[in-house]
Amino acid sequence: MASTKRPKPVHQLTSAQFDSMFPVGDEDACKAYLKARRWPQGVRCPRCGNPAVYDLPSRQWHWQCEKCAPDGYRFSIIAGTIFENTNKPLRDWFKVTHLMLTSKKGMSSRQIGRYMGFGSVKTAWLMGHKIRTALIQKDTDKLGGIVEVDESFIGGKDKNKHWDGVDRWPRKHRKSTKTPVIGAVSRKGNVVARVLEHVTSQACTAFVREMVSNKVSLLATDESKVYQGLTEYNHRTVDHHRKQYVIGAVHTNTIEGLWSIFKRGVVGSFHKISAKYMPLYVAEFQFRYNNRFNSDIFGTAIAGC
Ligand SMILES: [Zn+2]
Secondary structure (H helix, E strand, C coil), rough: EEEEECCCCCCCCCCCHHHHHHCCCCCCHHHHHHHHHHHHCCCCCCCCCCCCCEECCCCCEEEEEEECCCCCEEEECCCCCCCCCCCHHHHHHHHHHHHHHHCCCCCHHHHHHHHCCCCCCHHHHHHHHHHHHHHEEEEEEEEECCCEEEEEEEEHHHHHHHHCCCCCHHHHCCCCCCEEEEEEEEEECCCCEEEECCCCHHHHHHHHHHHEEECCCEEEEEEEHHHCCCCCEEEEEEEHHHHCEEEECCCHHHHHHHHHHHHHHHHHHHHCCCCHHHHHHHHHHHHHHHHCCCHHHHHHHHCCC
């Protein structure tokens, strides 16, 4: 585990605060909140970005844009969001988002469905996935400082669990139904993670070059050959096969700690995740970690919806 102490995460919206901000049945409170987060500079047309839109006097939370349609384009507060085409109240969406963000390891759709009193798990599952798409972080800055990079195999079926931690096979030959994920973390900073099709030298070095500044003071990985081509970086390795774990500042404990949090979430709450949906769980995990000191994590999530 990392020896460096990290500051405690800041307090986030409690359940009581949530309930007083969004009283049961008060859809207007949710709409006002969504409007403020979605359009902090004032309402814009979701189609063409035009800021000069008109209130529709006959319908609250509806506007009209005269720019992108000959007869005017009418849109509602939820047009172009993940909340569109849903029969669930906004408050349910907000509550599910809040539940997902406040549980450290994530919450299964079964738990969410039960908590929310939804008739089917499917409803919670669909909502969860839509919310995860809103948490995908786009255009992240390249990581700097001291950066650790590592891959991990996540999810899969129980019968392959015995492969966990068994490292005597070369990685590329390891049999597994698990999904390979690569991640880079700046110590005390952000993480970026991505699902890989295969753990190849080409895929891993391309990921590092895209996500990590080559001006980092240190790039730390394990001894794996897949990182050998990164000669433009100050790249140092620890050899786990030789039981080397920490050489001065060179270790991969931070990223390994993150994998273990992610895996506990996946194993504990989600049982099995197919490779198809793994990118969404990776996005959720990344968003939660990168906003761990953000007291407005809920507002940030809603702004992306
Ligand atoms: Zn428009």
